[in-house]
Amino acid sequence: MSRRTGAETREHVLSVAHELFYRDGIHATGIDTVAAAAGVAPTTLYRQFTSKDELVGAYVERADQATRADLEAAIASAPTPRAAVLALFDAQILAMRQRGYRGCVCQMTLAEYPGHRAAVTAKAWMRDRLRALLRSAAATDADVLADRLLLLHEGAIAATPSLGADGPAAQLRPLVELLLDAHNVT
Numbered sequence: 001m002s003r004r005t006g007a008e009t010r011e012h013v014l015s016v017a018h019e020l021f022y023r024d025g026i027h028a029t030g031i032d033t034v035a036a037a038a039g040v041a042p043t044t045l046y047r048q049f050t051s052k053d054e055l056v057g058a059y060v061e062r063a064d065q066a067t068r069a070d071l072e073a074a075i076a077s078a079p080t081p082r083a084a085v086l087a088l089f090d091a092q093i094l095a096m097r098q099r100g101y102r103g104c105v106c107q108m109t110l111a112e113y114p115g116h117r118a119a120v121t122a123k124a125w126m127r128d129r130l131r132a133l134l135r136s137a138a139a140t141d142a143d144v145l146a147d148r149l150l151l152l153h154e155g156a157i158a159a160t161p162s163l164g165a166d167g168p169a170a171q172l173r174p175l176v177e178l179l180l181d182a183h184n185v186t
Helices: 006-024 031-038 042-048 052-076 081-096 105-112 117-136 142-163 168-182
Strands: none
Touching: 006 031, 006 042, 006 052, 006 105, 031 042, 031 052, 052 081, 052 105, 052 117, 081 117, 081 142, 081 168, 105 117, 105 142, 117 142, 142 168
């Protein structure tokens, strides 16, 4: 049996932590639980992450990077600024329809750790990305529109775990289209 490298061990522990934190919550999941589920000694875990806070930060950053990659890929395939905004929301809708979807890692982290740096950074990125897309589309009041769209985005994400993707979240794309029309986004 081959041994994992330090980088492989780190990724393995992070993957296991992600599953546990996402399913059970951060506060409810202790370091010993993560270590046991990952099949590593707590000392091995602490060599990779010096504290639970560092592990939580890595968990949030990993989830954020994956989300950004998915959204940027959707945006890149769009032929117009309007299509790019819609593609971003379509990618989020697709994520909300995935089996086992429990919500946004960042929203969940902020519920347990208000003001968590990595989660706040992720939410600021989304706001800035929407602003940039809308400015490139010459939307009227691009910053105001970005904030309105962000509220729809966050609300749909928050509603989906309890009311399902076919509940209020199903209105996300039609509402985005209405707002884009109202702000002359073509």
